[in-house]
Amino acid sequence: MNNCESEEIVEAANIAISSLLPTKSRSLYDIAYNRFKKCADDKEFLMIKVGLILEIAGACRTDELVNLTVDDIEDRLFLYYKAGKCSSQPVGKNTMGKNPSVVASYLKLPNVACYTGHCLRRSSATLLADAGVDITTIKRHAGWKSTTVAEGYVENSIENKTKIANQVLVGTTTSAITKTVNVSEK
Known part of the structure; x- marks a missing residue:
């Protein structure tokens, strides 16, 4: 792949990412991501970075990630990589599930234990909502069959709650104005 193709891929990825993030969250996300990108060396964090992207963009379960393969590669996509050395040992479910807490710890976020592989799956659904x-x-x-499970993510969407609240307020205001005008005309 030449440099132009690489730049086109990066640009396409940036456009896709920018359309997924809520406007209110963009600045906080950019600050945290740029801090992580500048300081988190690929020698130590490359697998984690790729995993985070796939977990959020694909709403993947950790089982799905660890079983991910590339057509031309016979082994798992994620291999164990530490201290600049790669081994043939594949990354396991527990390691993949802990990646969000590793990033949260690195970024010095509160409640590091709350950042799990599942929280990224929830983030993916919430971003869509x-x-x-x-x-x-x-x-x-x-990959949910239950509408109830999916609706749980929509209910937890701050953007969705704000939208519904605004609809209620606008609907109430419009209704109240219409009633007031109709009463005063009589």
Whole structure:
């Protein structure tokens, strides 16, 4: 792959990422990501970075990540990489599941234990809900059969709660104005 192709891929990825993040979260995300990107050396954090991208973009379960393969590679996609050395030992479910807490610790975020592989899967669904994606698409994306599970993510979406609250307030205000005008005309 030449440098132009590489730049085109990076640009396409940036466009895709920018359309997934809620506007309110963008600045906080950019600050944390840029801090992580500048300080987190690929020799130690490359597998974690790739894993985070796949977990959020694909709403992947840790089992799905550790079983991920590349067509032309006979081994797992993720191999154990530490202190600048790669071994043939594949990354396991527990290591993959701890990656978010490793990043949270690195970024000095509070409640590091709350950052799990599952929280990234929830983040993926919540980002979709915040973007206005319907329940059927969220269910399909995350592989859920139950609408109740998918709706749980939509309920927890701050963007969705704000949107609904605004609809209620606008609906109430419009209704109240209409009633007031109708009463005063009589």
